[in-house]
Amino acid sequence: RKEVEQDPGPFNVPEGATVAFNCTYSNSASQSFFWYRQDCRKEPKLLMSVYSSGNEDGRFTAQLNRASQYISLLIRDSKLSDSATYLCVVNDPSGTGTASKLTFGTGTRLQVTL
Amino acid sequence: AAGVIQSPRHLIKEKRETATLKCYPIPRHDTVYWYQQGPGQDPQFLISFYEKMQSDKGSIPDRFSAQQFSDYHSELNMSSLELGDSALYFCASSHSERYGYTFGSGTRLTVV
Numbered sequence: 001r002k003e004v005e006q007d008p009g010p011f012n013v014p015e016g017a018t019v020a021f022n023c024t025y026s027n028s029a030s031q032s033f034f035w036y037r038q039d040c041r042k043e044p045k046l047l048m049s050v051y052s053s054g055n056e057d058g059r060f061t062a063q064l065n066r067a068s069q070y071i072s073l074l075i076r077d078s079k080l081s082d083s084a085t086y087l088c089v090v091n092d093p094s095g096t097g098t099a100s101k102l103t104f105g106t107g108t109r110l111q112v113t114l
Numbered sequence: 115a116a117g118v119i120q121s122p123r124h125l126i127k128e129k130r131e132t133a134t135l136k137c138y139p140i141p142r143h144d145t146v147y148w149y150q151q152g153p154g155q156d157p158q159f160l161i162s163f164y165e166k167m168q169s170d171k172g173s174i175p176d177r178f179s180a181q182q183f184s185d186y187h188s189e190l191n192m193s194s195l196e197l198g199d200s201a202l203y204f205c206a207s208s209h210s211e212r213y214g215y216t217f218g219s220g221t222r223l224t225v226v
Binding site: 046105 | 147149155156157158159162170172202204206214215216217218219220222
């Protein structure tokens with residue numbers, strides 16, 4: 001079982017639709033949570049950090065449920081430019097070093113169509 | 115704003131050759147991470163450095179080594195290259211975990 005699991009994709013949605021991505025993580029000691037977006041053959045780019053209180057940035061809303069070890073991302077009024085792979089990312093503080101590594105989910109591909 | 119700089123962008127090497135990848139983190143970022151992303155896979159953690167000291171190791175082969183220098187740039191050295199080493203290699207840097215990690219554009223390594 002992967003440490004970070006995401007919905008299998010791809011999600012094909014029409015422009016203007018609302019789409020939700022879900023993610024679960026197994027390491028209860030994790031304390032930092034992020035959504036990254038990755039375009040084909042490009043680097044992952046930080047979309048949002050995710051906080052327990054939930055946070056919103058324009059059309060994007062992220063939620064964290066620590067008890068269920070569950071993270072979500074909601075995209076409202078989707079645009080063609082939202083087409084990408086969305087990666088759920090969780091820190092892993094179990095290493096020996098000061099800086100914890102990141103563990104990535106396999107990503108969910110989103111394709112927004114006209 | 116300054117970003118994480120990686121060089122080279124593309125690299126083609128033959129089997130059993132050696133490769134060196136470079137990463138220049140964002141100024142004042144104290145932590146550098148290296149990740150390997152194979153085709154159709156999620157990024158896999160290789161190694162990290164905090165304040166020029168190795169912080170953590172992931173699934174990094176013994177054929178690979180890395181270090182962070184006094185100017186905070188980092189190099190990933192890969193020897194006895196194998197076909198399976200062909201991948202995108204990303205470097206990321208951060209100052210505070212809470213605010214996320216910034217990735218460089220990556221080095222695409224092709225081993226032939």
